[in-house]
Amino acid sequence: MKKLVAILAALALAFVLPTPASADTAVTEPMVSVGDFGQYFVQKGKKVTVKPEIVKQGAVTVTSAKITVKHGRKTVAKNVKSVKLRSGSYQVTTKITWTAAGDPAVKTTVSTRPLRISTLTASTQAAALLQAINAARANVPGMADAMAAGKAVPLQRSAALDKIATSWSTKSAKKHKPVAPDWAQVSDAYEWVWYLPLKTWSPYHPTMAAELAAGYLSADSPLAACGAHEVGGNVISDCSADMEARWSHLGVGFAWDSAGKLWLTLLLASDGQ
DSSP, X not given: OOOBBOOOOOEEOOSSOOOOOXXXXXXXXXXEEEOOOOXXXXXXXXOEEEOXXXXXXXXXXXXXXXXXXXXXTEEEEEEEXXXXXXXXXXXXXXXXXXXXXXXXXXXXXXXXXXXXXXXXXXHHHHHHHHHHHHHXXXXXXXXXXXXXXXXXXXXXXXXXXXHHHHHHHHHHHHHTSOOOOOGGGSOTTEEEEEEEEEEOOSSBOTTHHXXXXXXXXXXXXXXXXXXXXXXXXXXXXXXXXXXXXXXXXXXXXXXXXXXXXXXXXXXXXXXXX
């Protein structure tokens, strides 16, 4: 009987995780600076909203944050709170006015940062995800030994799973929430299939592959020793020691919703025994 891992989780991917403050941490000097924009991805033919990247330190209050954007020599936006931009290379000058707690003096921070907006190419990003996930799997305890013994293999892209993942992403994007998987679409050749729908940030950041792969080493990882499978509508726990070594195929599917947010579906599968 086909065993299907049915772990449904709608996750908003966060690419910058705050570091918890320590009780004995020294008082931080108040400061406001301009953060890097890095590279964004956007749907073909669409625009993405760009806002000031503000980095706060200590007890501060931002009273104003405006950006001026240049594309080559042309100024496309001047002193605005936000602007919608198409793919391309820009220079963004951010001006922030702010005050520190206990100090009424108004301070100003001005800085210019590059911004690159690219059209997302699903095939390229899917390949990056595959590479990052395989790199993460190599760090799972015991995985190196399992691969050396022929009990585990690097994940390979599956065109059939890609098609299913894209279909489910498209349905999730239309409903603005993860859809229940239609397991009838999945071949009986797979013993296990693990389904993860993800609503990513908008714009999609290229660091997602690395951040997502790092998450696979967490307690909720499908690469952990325990999993679950569905038989006759009942979810049954499986804590086989070699659970993490069984995965052999990966399906990746992208879809944009009407709000310009990107949905991603991942399917991990194992061959039938």
